[in-house]
Amino acid sequence: MSAAVIGTGAVTPERVADILDALRDARPRVHALTNTVVQTRTADGLTALGAVPSMTTDPDEVAEVAGAARALLVNLGTLDRDRRAAIDVAVDLFASSGRPFVLDPVKCDIAERRRTRARALLARKPALVRANADEMAALGSFAGARLETGRLDRIADEARSLTVANGHPWLADVTGTGCLSGAMAAAFLAVEPDAVAAGIATAVTLGVAAEIAARRSAGPGTFAVHLLDALAGLGRDDVLALARINR
Ligand SMILES: Nc1ncnc2c1ncn2[C@@H]1O[C@H](COP(=O)(O)OP(=O)(O)OP(=O)(O)O)[C@@H](O)[C@H]1O
Ligand SMILES: Cc1ncsc1CCO
Numbered sequence: 538m539s540a541a542v543i544g545t546g547a548v549t550p551e552r553v554a555d556i557l558d559a560l561r562d563a564r565p566r567v568h569a570l571t572n573t574v575v576q577t578r579t580a581d582g583l584t585a586l587g588a589v590p591s592m593t594t595d596p597d598e599v600a601e602v603a604g605a606a607r608a609l610l611v612n613l614g615t616l617d618r619d620r621r622a623a624i625d626v627a628v629d630l631f632a633s634s635g636r637p638f639v640l641d642p643v644k645c646d647i648a649e650r651r652r653t654r655a656r657a658l659l660a661r662k663p664a665l666v667r668a669n670a671d672e673m674a675a676l677g678s679f680a681g682a683r684l685e686t687g688r689l690d691r692i693a694d695e696a697r698s699l700t701v702a703n704g705h706p707w708l709a710d711v712t713g714t715g716c717l718s719g720a721m722a723a724a725f726l727a728v729e730p731d732a733v734a735a736g737i738a739t740a741v742t743l744g745v746a747a748e749i750a751a752r753r754s755a756g757p758g759t760f761a762v763h764l765l766d767a768l769a770g771l772g773r774d775d776v777l778a779l780a781r782i783n784r
């Protein structure tokens with residue numbers, strides 16, 4: 538195990554533990570414009586982590602509700618008319634105020650219209666893109682930070698490239714853990730301006746919580762419940778003992 542020493546400072550397990558503490562002190566509100574499949578998992582996961590979720594997709598009130606949030610998630614999983622309109626309003630607000638948003642281009646590998654929309658959103662300069670390997674490949678090259686999830690999570694920007702080896706195969710059997718990771722990344726970006734550090738904090742905290750949850754679980758169903766408990770109970774000591782960050 539070795540920590541990164543390039544860029545804006547080493548992203549060590551200690552730094553991840555500090556970022557987690559900062560999140561819990563700040564309790565930032567995160568506006569999650571996400572898909573209909575994962576809404577509850579996302580809200581509960583953000584709350585367990587220590588953030589405050591808001592999730593309205595009504596284009597008429599999103600400006601007011603997202604307007605005071607500290608970070609935004611834009612997840613393209615189920616795009617309906619309201620979500621498309623709300624995304625445009627919220628991204629305009631965040632881009633013009635310099636606040637961070639995370640783009641999760643769900644299933645952009647299987648539909649051309651989604652790819653087109655995802656690329657248009659890339660031009661609005663998300664602080665971080667979170668996607669699985671197939672989605673990331675479909676996006677093509679882009680500037681900025683990324684968190685590619687999978688058995689190994691890969692976090693990179695132009696200057697740095699790291700992997701996080703934490704996690705459990707059951708994460709892939711619970712729908713929406715990837716979507717939750719995008720929301721968690723937004724929460725960390727509310728307190729951590731270095732997107733690579735926020736991406737590593739995301740991969741480590743979700744992965745370590747999954748390892749703790751798996752010890753208490755019989756299969757993906759009980760695992761999903763224990764994952765929330767483990768996120769809520771996650772402490773500095775767990776991060777320091779279990780984080781596996783590699784260059
Ligand atoms: N084989 C594996 N072993 C350990 N962790 C895994 C494995 N596969 C995925 N993960 C973890 O599962 C989480 C979700 O990543 P995944 O790449 O499956 O997202 P996704 O396909 O976008 O999921 P979804 O669309 O259901 O939200 C990440 O935290 C990732 O590290
Ligand atoms: C299954 C599914 N379909 C659209 S969004 C979603 C949740 C996981 O990405």
Ligand SMILES: [Mg+2]
Pocket residue numbers: 708709710715
């Ligand atoms: Mg998956």
